[in-house]
Amino acid sequence: MSFGPQAWIQQHWDARAALNFMLGGAGAGLMVAAALAYPDSRAPVMLSLVLVAAGLGAVWLETGKKLRAINVLFNPFTSWMTRESFVALLLFALGAAALWRAQLLPAAAAAALAFVYCQGRILRASKGIPAWRAPQVTLLIVSTALAEGAGLALFFTTAPLAVGWFGLALVLRAIAWTRYREATRNPALEAPGKALVQLGTLAALVLALAGAWVPASAQLAGFLALATGLWLKLALVTRASLNQGFNLPRLPVRGAR
C-alpha cells in the first residue's frame, strides 16, 4: 500500500496502564525477593503492597466507569485481567498476613509471581497489538518484574542471597529481552533495550559485585536495574504499541461484471 491508513500507536492504554505493569511488576518482584532474602523484615513487604496497589490505582484511573470497578471480577473463565484482579486480592491478603506471620511470605511470593504472570498474559492476549501478542512477552514481563524487585531489595539489604538473586534475575531478564527482541524487532524498544542490557544488566552486575567493597554501589546497581526495566515497560506499553493496521491482500478487479 503506497497510500492509506498505516498502523498507528494505540491510544487506549497510556502511561496510567503502563504504571500498572511498572509499579505492579516491581512490587511483585520485591515480594519474591523479600521471601528469598530476609523473611523477618516488614518494610519490603509493605513497600511491595504499596507499589502493587499504586499500579492498580493508576490503571483504575484510566477506566471509563470507575464506580463499576467491581465488574472487573466477572470473567475469570477467559480474561487475564479478571484473573490478575483476583490474584491481586490474594496477594494483598497474604502480604498483609505476612506482615504479622513471616511464615506466610513464601505464599505471598507465590501470589506475586502469579500476579506478574497474569500481567504477561494480559499483554499476550492483546491480539490487536503485534508487540504485545508475541508469546515471548510473558517471560519478558515476569523477568523484568523479578529483576526490578531484586533491585529494589538491594536498598534494604546487601546480603549475599539478595545479591545472588539479583544477579540471577538480571541474567534471566537479559535472556528474556533478547528472545523477545529477536521475535519482534520493534524500533521503539531499541533504546530502552540497549539501556537494559548495557546499564541495567552489565553495569549493574559489576556494581553489584563491587558492593562487597563499596556498599553504595549495590544500591546503584539496584537503581540501574529498576530504572531500565521501568523504561522498557513504559516504552512497550506507550510507544511500541503499534496496532495491527489494515490489509488489502487483493485488489478489486473492476469491469468484471
Added chain:
Amino acid sequence: MTRWAMVADLRRCVGCQTCTAACRQTNETPPGVQWRRVLDMEVGEYPDVRRAFLPVGCMHCDDPPCMHVCPSTATRKRADGIVTIDYDLCIGCGYCAVACPYQARYKSSEDALRPDVATKCTFCVERVDAGLAKGLQPGVDPEATPACVNSCIAQALHFGDVEDPASNISALLAENQHFRMHEELGTGPRFYYLWDKAP
C-alpha cells in the same frame, strides 16, 4: 443455524462514505467515532497505481478476542454471530480495544448515549431483531437491514445469513472470489470482501 455476515464488493465501492454517514446518524455516534469507516487506499507506483476503497468496522468474529479479554463479560456473542456490548456492564477499561485487530472499538466521553464505555458496530442489531419479530428478512427487507447496507449508493454492501445457502450473500460468495481481513490471526471475521468474479 443463522450466522449474520456482511459482504463488501470492492469493485463497486466508490468511497462516498454514505454508509459512514448513515451509521453515524442511525447510531448517534459522537465526533471521531465511526463504527463504519471506508478507507481510501492506493497501491503501486506512478504510473501503475490502483485505488481501492475498503469498508471496515467490527467483523463480528467467530472467535472474537475482544470477548475473551473482556473482564466484565460486557462483550458477548449471540447465537446468530453478532458480537454485542452491554453498556451497563462495561467498565471502559479499553482491553477489548487493544485486543481487536481491526481497530473497530471506540471509547468516547462525548458519546451522549454510551459515555466512557466501549462501543462498536452492532450490525444494527435492534433493526435486525425488530425486523425478524415482524417476519421480515434481514438483508432483503430494508427495515430489518443494517443502515450502512441500506444507504449504499453502489450496492457494494450486503447483509445476510452466511449459513443459509439460499441467502443473498451466500450467492455472492459463491459467484465471486473473496477474502477476509487478517485471517491469519484466527479470529474468523464475518465480513467478506469480494474482489473478482469466480474463475
